[in-house]
Amino acid sequence: MPCRWIVTVFAAVVFLVGGATVAHAAVHPPAVHAKAWVLVDLRSGRYLAGKDQNLRLPMASTTKIMDAILALGAGHLDRKVTVSRRAAAYARAPYSNAGLAVGERLTRRELLEAALIPSADDAAYALAQSLGGGSTKRFVAEMNEEAGRIGLHDTHFENPIGLDQEGHYTSARDLAKMTRVAWRHPLFRRIVGTGYTTLRVGGREIPLVNTNRLLFDYPGAEGVKTGTTPKAGDCLVAAARRGDESYLVVLLDDGERFPDAASLLDYAFAHYDHRVLVRAGREYASVGVPYRRGEKVKLLAGRSVSYTVGEGDGIERRVHVREKLPDAVRRGEKLGEVTVEVDGRIVGRSPLVAGRGYAAAHWWQKLWYTVRGIFG
Template identity: 35%
Template sequence: MIFVLQHVFRVLLVIVFLSGLVGHPTNMQAAENRQDPQELDIHAKSAILIDGLTGTILFAKNENQTYYPASITKIVTGIVALEASSPDEIVTVSKEARYEDGTRVFLAEGEQVPMMKLIEGLLMNSGNDAATAIAEHIDGSKEVFAQRMNQLVTEKIGLKNTQFRNPHGLFDSEHYTTAKDMALIAQYAMKNPDFRRIVSTKTKPWNGEEWKSNLVNHNKLLWTYDGATGIKNGFTDESRFTLVGSAMRNGMELIGVVMKSATSNESYSDITQLLDYGFGNYERKQIMAANETKTYSAGEIITAFVTKDPIIVTVRKDEVLQVTLDEVGNLSVKEGVNPSRIISRLSPIEVAEPKPTPDPELEIKNETNVWRILITVLWFLMNLFIGMVAWAIKEKRKTS
């Protein structure tokens, strides 16, 4: 009986020790599911995938090469209109707008239309006539409005490889952009709630003087991809098929761009691949909370830094993340074998006795060590008790 108790107790002890590994799996399973960018079969001449919040590039192919954008130009027209006008402003449609080439929402000459309705026709149904009407209302002409578009992307977004000549995207040899620039433009535009609402709307009634129907969003991604949130597709003979697509899953929104696809199906296939790759291989991690303090120590000198907003990074699911802080407040991250990159510059603050942020993993480790010490002591006491009982029984047998 004594030996049975010893065996059972030792088995229980082994289980307790091994339980320290539960909840801390290795990266082996994640590595098995890892997909490298080289495995993607992207047919478009240029493509990019970014995190819509952090702007981190998750995949890129010829992302800085200039191409003709076609109707994804209307992303810029739409956000400019939302920022430069009121939704209830009444726009009078000109003859030039009425007879604009390409895709239309069939505006009538002299028709008076609320600005928001025109923006919906612009972004959902890709109305070139709506684009011209918007431009003429805000700046008097398409040419002057294009200058406003260029000012937005250069001054507010900081782009250098994009130039617009019109508000609709019909071919002009001096009207060009890049996949990377379009991703950043889309990221900027999606911060506007009205823009976000419009590009995610599938259908909407349209009651115009010459056309009474339903607007049907030309972006097929809204029907074919789970979690799709936008944004815009385009086509001209010179640009071929262009597409800016976005989707959100588990609180993470990704934005993909493909330019100069040979066919429409190819453009949607490429975007689907990009989004699947991003959601399957990346996640967001919060490095610091709002108003959190970190300290840098150099000998006896301790400098404290604070962040105003939460700091979030987009990293591969199977990579170990290392975070460092230097003496001037540069917060850097390093993923696996990748070089370190600075993600934020923290503000210095004066504190009497800065306290380092507790390390949750260290606390868990310390707690585990305490339990292991207690178990070891119990092991010793149990063996001592069992030994004493065995000795007592042996002595009793001698005397009897």
């Protein structure tokens, strides 16, 4: 049956701390040296702070995050790949490399580890050749197609490594979005969070040491990727988690990338909090039972809604209840909805369900209800 809704504002508050309503003056993020940067909540993608976050800039080896998205999407990570002469050409300075030799055979998984942990260009190129059916040009086309699917409007790839090249660029905001897509893959999270590991190839061992210094220095650091070229400067994508909170920083062209990332992550942990804004099972409204004066049914949240909120954020919950209730209701049946807004933007919804059921009223209950309505 079609239903209409009665909407009421349940609560409007400014950043809940310990159950109290507290208003704070805005605290600005620390100054950093990056040409462009962004700080986001890793879970929701909420933009928290940034500068020139849509500016198109070279990305260096953060390019390999897209390599990982395509590799993980393609699967067959145990498939063996033979290192080509072209890939092995990157196994020397000035390229970051794993020292791979022509004819050596590694799995796609091993190449991905080498590409992400020490940022090995030779491994990334061999991986791209494998995924592109032998053609890096085809693989780069797939990178750009994937960028379009993800909605990266300020990103374009010209090579699979991140070498400085006209038309090879991204923005801090796009790079954050790209990283959040990769972050959905448990293997990606495991690899970029690895400090040290060893590959065994052709009877020799290749030590891999992560180029992301935060993994060793910053409490809660989980990854993600460094990048450096003459044109791009020093770049960094960094993620960290503490308890229920997790944040992502992107810094492009920042000569102080590690301390700057640590400062921004410290700021996020200090001034934001991941909160349960609607709790499953809690009462958020009540409705009268049809034809029973004074009899109420509690409406309980069917699921929790959580979100990262900051000091000074306006939080509003709006309760929507069906204008005409059914004659009979089962326990757990949806009778409404509560929506949560943070600074005017809807961030979550939860159904409101009946805390108990009730049967349809008998004819004499309806009659008595009508009579009492007439005579008071």
